[in-house]
Amino acid sequence: NAQVATQFTLSTSGENTIRLTSDAENNADVKFANWDKFKFAPIRESTVSRAMTRRYFADLDKYTESDVVIVGAGSAGLSAAYVLAKNRPDLKIAIIEASVSPGGGCWLGGQLFSAMVLRKPANIFLDELDIAYDDEGDYVVVKHAALFMSTLMSKVLQFPNVKLFNATAVEDLITRRDETTGELRIAGVVTNWTLVALNHDTQSCMDPNTINCNIVLSTTGHDGPFGAFSAKRLESLGKAPKDVTQGFKPQSEQNTTATAPADGFQLGGMRGLDMNKAEDAIVKGTREVVPGLVIAGMELAEVDGSNRMGPTFGAMALSGVKAAEAVLNSIDH
Numbered sequence: 001n002a003q004v005a006t007q008f009t010l011s012t013s014g015e016n017t018i019r020l021t022s023d024a025e026n027n028a029d030v031k032f033a034n035w036d037k038f039k040f041a042p043i044r045e046s047t048v049s050r051a052m053t054r055r056y057f058a059d060l061d062k063y064t065e066s067d068v069v070i071v072g073a074g075s076a077g078l079s080a081a082y083v084l085a086k087n088r089p090d091l092k093i094a095i096i097e098a099s100v101s102p103g104g105g106c107w108l109g110g111q112l113f114s115a116m117v118l119r120k121p122a123n124i125f126l127d128e129l130d131i132a133y134d135d136e137g138d139y140v141v142v143k144h145a146a147l148f149m150s151t152l153m154s155k156v157l158q159f160p161n162v163k164l165f166n167a168t169a170v171e172d173l174i175t176r177r178d179e180t181t182g183e184l185r186i187a188g189v190v191t192n193w194t195l196v197a198l199n200h201d202t203q204s205c206m207d208p209n210t211i212n213c214n215i216v217l218s219t220t221g222h223d224g225p226f227g228a229f230s231a232k233r234l235e236s237l238g239k240a241p242k243d244v245t246q247g248f249k250p251q252s253e254q255n256t257t258a259t260a261p262a263d264g265f266q267l268g269g270m271r272g273l274d275m276n277k278a279e280d281a282i283v284k285g286t287r288e289v290v291p292g293l294v295i296a297g298m299e300l301a302e303v304d305g306s307n308r309m310g311p312t313f314g315a316m317a318l319s320g321v322k323a324a325e326a327v328l329n330s331i332d333h
């Protein structure tokens with residue numbers, strides 16, 4: 001008997017039942033619920049308020065000391081969050097996203113087109129997430145960028161050790177100077193509701209909130225109202241990245257003993273579009289830029305002066321994977 005029956009019970013009365021029966025021989029036989037008798041379970045309004053606020057403030061309390069803070073929930077930040085949360089359930093991972101809707105620039109492939117291109121070997125990450133694609137040889141195509149983003153986001157949000165605080169902007173970094181070495185270290189982030197952060201000019205001072213952590217992973221994309229935030233803060237601190245002073249160079253050409261120029265650090269600034277150069281440079285350049293701060297994704301192009309890649313997304317996923325490695329390396333050593 002090829003009959004398949006699915007039953008969704010909407011109330012315990014047994015009357016409000018949706019029964020969907022598909023019969024291979026007689027096509028679909030759909031029996032609808034008795035909607036006249038339909039009724040939700042009762043609730044008091046304050047119960048809804050408490051259900052939300054109690055959990056939110058418990059999360060704020062819990063994550064105010066985090067192991068990792070990820071700034072920006074775009075493709076790079078969420079890819080890193082996935083790898084970190086999956087491999088290290090012992091870590092508390094807070095994701096701070098300025099927008100109400102997380103996902104960054106990864107809801108469309110490019111312009112207004114749905115399909116999303118990733119160059120190999122980034123398909124390995126799609127396999128890990130169980131996302132289907134067309135294999136076109138050197139590259140693969142996911143039928144809709146939103147399929148990639150929604151799958152990634154849904155997996156990240158299900159990890160018990162991850163909390164996403166959206167509609168919240170990082171507006172500064174917590175910095176500490178090591179008393180013996182004099183070295184500057186990033187020790188957390190300064191946050192505010194995004195709507196407040198956008199209105200500092202129109203309101204009297206509204207002080208921010210803070211989160212301390214062992215390491216910040218900044219993935220705020222390229223320059224914009226909030227974007228490239230940590231890179232710009234580093235510049236204002238006159239703080240040179242650890243490996244390069246200006247412009248991305250292949251590892252072999254990097255002067256690892258380079259120090260900040262006397263007049264401070266200048267951002268490289270994102271350069272013009274070159275898919276072949278850009279994606280390799282972002283993945284290779286992903287690193288702990290200064291102690292306590294890993295930068296990944298397109299924000300790195302602002303630091304290193306590397307090219308933009310436009311609508312190919314493999315580098316965002318794999319930069320996230322490499323960033324997770326850099327975060328763990330920093331935490332464990």
Ligand code: AHZ
Pocket residue numbers: 071072073074075076077096097098099102103104105106168169170171219220221222226227228229296297298299308309310311316
């Ligand atoms: O809202 C931003 C977005 O979701 C968020 N964000 C930016 N500044 C923030 C701040 N505090 C909290 N100060 C902040 N959140 O960071 C997210 C960045 O996502 P994204 O998709 O823009 O960056 P990405 O590096 O993950 O991916 C970039 C993909 C590319 S490449 C490219 C090009 O070459 O032109 N364009 C895009 C969008």
